[in-house]
Amino acid sequence: xxxxxxxxxxxxxxxxxxxxxxxxxxxxxxxxxxxxxxxxxxxxxxxxxxxxxxxxxxxxxxxxxxxxxxxxxxxxxxxxxxxxxxxxxxxxxxxxxxxxxxxxxxxxxxxxxxxxxxxxxxxxxxxxxxxxxxxxxxxxxxxxxxxxxxxxxxxxxxxxxxxxxxxxxxxxxxxxxxxxxxxxxxxxxxxxxxxxxxxxxxxxxxxxxxxxxxxxxxxxxxxxxxxxxxxxxxxxxxxxxxxxxxxxxxxxxxx
Amino acid sequence: xxxxxxxxxxxxxxxxxxxxxxxxxxxxxxxxxxxxxxxxxxxxxxxxxxxxxxxxxxxxxxxxxxxxxxxxxxxxxxxxxxxxxxxxxxxxxxxxxxxxxxxxxxxxxxxxxxxxxxxxxxxxxxxxxxxxxxxxxxxxxxxxxxxxxxxxxxxxxxxxxxxxxxxxxxxxxxxxxxxxxxxxxxxxxxxxxxxxxxxxxxxxxxxxxxxxxxxxxxxxxxxxxxxxxxxxxxxxxxxxxxxxxxxxxxxxxxxxx
Numbered sequence: 334x335x336x337x338x339x340x341x342x343x344x345x346x347x348x349x350x351x352x353x354x355x356x357x358x359x360x361x362x363x364x365x366x367x368x369x370x371x372x373x374x375x376x377x378x379x380x381x382x383x384x385x386x387x388x389x390x391x392x393x394x395x396x397x398x399x400x401x402x403x404x405x406x407x408x409x410x411x412x413x414x415x416x417x418x419x420x421x422x423x424x425x426x427x428x429x430x431x432x433x434x435x436x437x438x439x440x441x442x443x444x445x446x447x448x449x450x451x452x453x454x455x456x457x458x459x460x461x462x463x464x465x466x467x468x469x470x471x472x473x474x475x476x477x478x479x480x481x482x483x484x485x486x487x488x489x490x491x492x493x494x495x496x497x498x499x500x501x502x503x504x505x506x507x508x509x510x511x512x513x514x515x516x517x518x519x520x521x522x523x524x525x526x527x528x529x530x531x532x533x534x535x536x537x538x539x540x541x542x543x544x545x546x547x548x549x550x551x552x553x554x555x556x557x558x559x560x561x562x563x564x565x566x567x568x569x570x571x572x573x574x575x576x577x578x579x580x581x582x583x584x585x586x587x588x
Numbered sequence: 589x590x591x592x593x594x595x596x597x598x599x600x601x602x603x604x605x606x607x608x609x610x611x612x613x614x615x616x617x618x619x620x621x622x623x624x625x626x627x628x629x630x631x632x633x634x635x636x637x638x639x640x641x642x643x644x645x646x647x648x649x650x651x652x653x654x655x656x657x658x659x660x661x662x663x664x665x666x667x668x669x670x671x672x673x674x675x676x677x678x679x680x681x682x683x684x685x686x687x688x689x690x691x692x693x694x695x696x697x698x699x700x701x702x703x704x705x706x707x708x709x710x711x712x713x714x715x716x717x718x719x720x721x722x723x724x725x726x727x728x729x730x731x732x733x734x735x736x737x738x739x740x741x742x743x744x745x746x747x748x749x750x751x752x753x754x755x756x757x758x759x760x761x762x763x764x765x766x767x768x769x770x771x772x773x774x775x776x777x778x779x780x781x782x783x784x785x786x787x788x789x790x791x792x793x794x795x796x797x798x799x800x801x802x803x804x805x806x807x808x809x810x811x812x813x814x815x816x817x818x819x820x821x822x823x824x825x826x827x828x829x830x831x832x833x834x835x836x837x838x839x840x841x842x843x844x845x
Binding site: 502 | 647693720
């Protein structure tokens with residue numbers, strides 16, 4: 334508990350120093366607003382769009398895409414990993430195509446996704462999905478393959494159905510590895526969401542950034558950037574809470 | 589209570605499997621009939637097929653030939669199995685682990701909890717129901733594994749070197765508790781072990797197996813009085829049996845193990 338408290342103080346101090354340096358650069362050192370707006374101007378820009386409701390529309394859109402992409406990517410990653418470990422023959426078939434897809438830089442495929450899936454929400458979710466899928470998939474394969482053979486004996490002795498076996502034994506046993514993938518995937522998801530919005534559409538934090546920079550509204554640009562940082566932190570916190578709940582049985586091992 | 593004379597009927601069961609360099613005989617034909625409520629120890633060196641025999645009886649592996657009949661009148665899970673390691677589900681508490689076989693066969697939670705609590709008390713883990721496996725010692729985890737194996741009340745309990753990973757003192761205690769559990773439940777128990785002392789101390793009959801190829805060399809009746817305890821270990825008959833088992837296990841003509 335006291336460790337957590339001192340960590341909170343450390344974080345606050347670091348943040349304060351950062352803010353002070355920011356203020357120092359804009360105030361006393363006199364950097365122009367179009368290069369670096371002051372903390373106060375940025376804050377004002379943020380409050381303005383928050384009050385008009387514009388902020389929530391953009392934030393909500395981006396968040397919704399990330400959450401959908403994460404959920405779909407996780408389900409598909411876990412499902413395909415499971416099918417491949419259950420049917421090794423299938424794994425031989427799928428290995429090649431999957432390696433090619435995995436090594437292909439998904440960001441470079443983004444324009445293609447827009448051509449295929451349009452300017453709307455679908456192409457964005459597809460991009461996020463493709464970024465989340467692989468880390469989760471790789472983690473899940475590792476997790477399913479690492480299953481203690483004695484656990485297989487146990488499920489055979491108890492005559493568990495496939496569903497019981499998956500839900501009660503295989504999925505929880507693979508959860509630590511799946512989470513490693515999910516955490517990487519979540520960072521990627523945010524990058525993918527913002528990038529997709531840069532490229533097309535009229536809503537989202539990424540769009541807000543391109544709009545602000547195109548119209549030289551640097552304080553607004555800063556506000557949008559700050560919100561993506563906050564979004565990233567929120568995602569991190571949410572995943573950490575989920576991890577503590579699902580993996581508390583792992584005990585002290587914590588990064 | 590009428591007891592089955594042929595609880596486990598093993599006739600000419602053998603096991604071979606195909607390896608890179610040809611077929612390997614894991615177990616030469618074995619025949620033995622085990623009565624209900626008997627305590628059988630199986631002792632032998634590594635590679636004598638004793639674990640193989642247990643896996644064949646449990647149905648985990650299929651025999652290459654011969655037959656195994658269990659007089660269990662069509663139960664879905666005729667045997668409880670205790671592995672060398674506890675094989676508990678690390679994300680479940682002790683009570684959830686013990687109740688797991690009941691949960692997965694559609695027994696109501698309330699009924700399952702009652703059975704699990706009784707068993708946890710019987711194996712001496714009262715007060716640790718809500719603990720996670722990693723919070724317990726090796727011996728306590730193995731107790732939980734025994735409780736789980738007994739939870740859906742199988743007539744037969746198969747134990748594959750269950751106490752080989754715990755220290756000697758704990759092992760002695762667990763042996764005594766196992767005898768107490770056996771006496772109060774009337775299960776038919778087959779216990780595989782490396783230790784001739786353990787085999788002689790626990791069993792009604794000791795099956796001696798030798799390696800390469802794995803085969804049943806002989807079966808000894810153990811005439812030591814029940815209930816057994818520290819005095820049994822001072823009994824000259826016990827020492828004579830242990831010495832005999834050692835002689836049986838010694839491979840002929842100084843062949844290296």
